[in-house]
Amino acid sequence: MSFDRFPGFWVLLARGLTRRCPWCADRRAYFTGWFARQDRCRRCRHPYRRGDDAFELGATTANIILTFLAVLVAILVAVLVTLPDIPTVPVVIIVSAVAILGPVVWYPISFTLWQAVDLFMRAPDADELAGRIDGEL
Numbered sequence: 001m002s003f004d005r006f007p008g009f010w011v012l013l014a015r016g017l018t019r020r021c022p023w024c025a026d027r028r029a030y031f032t033g034w035f036a037r038q039d040r041c042r043r044c045r046h047p048y049r050r051g052d053d054a055f056e057l058g059a060t061t062a063n064i065i066l067t068f069l070a071v072l073v074a075i076l077v078a079v080l081v082t083l084p085d086i087p088t089v090p091v092v093i094i095v096s097a098v099a100i101l102g103p104v105v106w107y108p109i110s111f112t113l114w115q116a117v118d119l120f121m122r123a124p125d126a127d128e129l130a131g132r133i134d135g136e137l
Contacts (some may be wrong), residue, residue, distance in 0.1 A: 006123065006124070007081055009120050012116035013018070013113070013116055013120075015112070016113035016116030017116060019031065019109055020110070021040065021041040021043065021115075022048065022116040022119050023046045023119070024044035026043035026044065029041050029058060030111060030112065032043075034108060035107065037051070048115050049117075050118060050122070058114040058118060062111075062113050062114045062117070063103055063106045063110035064103075066106040066113075067098075067099065070098050070102045071098050071099050076093055078094055099134070112121065
C-alpha cells in the first residue's frame with residue numbers, strides 16, 4: 001500500500017488509540033481477538049514489527065504508561081468525589097481494580113499506539129511504503 005501523503009502525528013496517535021492500523025486506519029488491524037495478534041495488518045499487510053525484534057518492549061512501556069494514567073485518574077476522581085472525608089478502603093479497592101484490569105484493557109491498544117509512535121519517530125522508507133520489509137513482498 002502506498003500513501004501520497006503520510007499521516008501526521010495526531011492522526012497516527014488517534015488511529016493507535018482506537019486500535020486501528022496507523023498505516024491504513026483499518027479497524028481490524030493486527031488483532032483477531034482481544035489477545036490474539038497476527039504479524040501483519042489484515043488490510044494493508046504492514047508488519048507491526050518494522051524489523052525491530054524488541055518492538056514488544058515499546059508496546060509494554062505504552063501499556064504501563066496508560067495503566068499508570070488510569071490509576072492516577074481513578075485516584076483523582078475518587079478523592080474529588082469523596083472530599084472532605086475520603087474513605088480509604090473503598091478508594092484503595094477501586095484503584096487496585098484499575099491497576100489490575102488496566103493492563104488487560106490496554107493490551108491491544110498499547111500495540112497499535114506504539115506502532116503509531118514508532119511510525120512517527122522513524123519515518124517509513126521507500127521499501128516500507130512499497131510494502132517490502134526485510135526483502136519480503
